[in-house]
Amino acid sequence: MRERRWESRGKLTFREVLALGDRLALLGLNPATAKKEIISYIEEWTVPFVHDFSRLDPWTTEDVTLVHIAEKWHGDFFLLTGGYHTVYLNHQATGTYCSVSHPWKIRRELATHYPGGMFWVGFRQAHAFVRVRLHTIEVVPPGETREDARRALWLEERRHAFAEAIEVLNLPIESREEHDRLVLSTPERNVPFFCSWPDTFGPCQFEYNSSDVFEFLVPSGRLAATWADEPVTVRAYLTGFSQSALEEFHAVLPGARQAYRCSAHCSLEEIPDVLAAVAPSGRLYATLCEFQSLTLLPNAEEAWGIVGIVGEQGRFQIEVRLNRAPLPEDELPEWLETLLGVPVVYAPLSPFP
Structure with a gap:
């Protein structure tokens, strides 16, 4: 689900982060204490070798994914995905996952959506x-x-944007409006089809599956071609593979930067140690406190929020994520x-990690 996000303007020490937890407790919230086990989410941890992941051995880790990142890439996306698919077939097993992302461009000029979208072609078990x-x-x-006055425009533009991708990919997906929201569906009842990442106007993402693992290789090349000849950043996501398999995958996109993402179980007070283990490039997110807005604002709109910790290069910021705004826009900052005791700036996350 789409969410609103703010972050502190300046950097904090970890001692100041712990002091914020004390501040939130005095306000009646229930922040994590120093000894409490939490889950920290790590991303963009660039490593020269895949075995460098052993630096996180002191902690239990989950959802480990190695990402290949090639910036200013210019090539044949069909051949690239085919290369990853060939290696995937040699190592596929339950729990393995491989996908490759590439931007695509909407031809029509829009007022509510950016012209650049993103798509992924992926393989898991016997499906694509x-x-x-x-x-x-x-x-x-x-x-x-707050955007209800332009709801008709939002719906029309989103429907058109999805329609362009659906046409290029030649997918049996239909769109309609229900209760002032866009709805996507497929008449193919046996095909797993998912819509996700919703905002107030409907989904911002769909996923179409096929038992034919080759089905999307050619159509995805056509969608990639909508970006014309501009260099792009492509990413490949590899989950559940052995280190030897990861070495084999690296030959598909030689020269690509390798970066891990995963979750690590640790106590709150161990966060600086985890951040040091993934230094200097790794970024860490962890939840300090979850709250309901009515606890603090009994006369406001109901919303659920998270006060989180963001760590990078040995310093920290505080983030707040809300599933909706509980107050008018001009009152939120x-x-x-006042809640955090530090200046904040509106900072939505990138939609294309």
């Missing part, structure tokens, strides 16, 4: 899938009404700064 995501100019989570 294609996933298409749009990038909205504003984040308007479910339940927010002041309320959040």
Whole structure:
């Protein structure tokens, strides 16, 4: 689900992060204590060798994914995905996952969505899938009404944007409006089809699956071609493979930067140690406190929020994520700064990690 996000303007020490936890406790919230086990999410941890992941051996890790990142890439996307698929077939097993992402471009000029979207072609077990995501100019989570005056425009533009991708991929996907929201569906009842990443106007992403593992190789090349000849950043995501298999995958895109993402179980007080283990490039996210807005604002709209820790290069920031705004837009920054005791800036996350 789309969400609103703010972060502290300046950097904090970890001692200041712990002091914020004390501040939130005094306000009646229930933040994590120093000894409490939490889950930290790590991303963009660039490593020269796949075995460098052993630096996280002191902690239990899950959802380990190695990402190949090639910036300013210019090539044949059909051949690239085919190369990853060939290696995948040699190592596929239950729990393995491989996908490759590439941007695509919407031809029509839009007012509510950016012209650049992203898609993924992937393989897991005996299935292939294609996933298409749009990038909205504003984040308007479910339940927010501040863009209701332009709802008809949002719906028409989203329907058109998805229609362009559906046409290029030649997928049996239909769209309609229900209760002032866009709905996507397929008449193919035996095909796994998922819509996700919703805002107040409907899904911003769909995923279409096929038992034919070759089905999307050629169509995805056509969708990649909508970006014309501009260099792009492509990423390949590899989950569940042995280190020897990961070495074999690296030959598909030689020169690509390798970066891990995963989750690690640790106590709150161990976060600086985890961050040091993935230094200097790794970024860490962890939840300090979850809360319901009515606890703090009994007369406001109901919303659920998270106060989180963001760690990078040995320093920390605080983030707040809300599933919707509990107050009018002009009142939100002041309320959040009063809550946290530090200046904040609106900072939505990139839609294309």
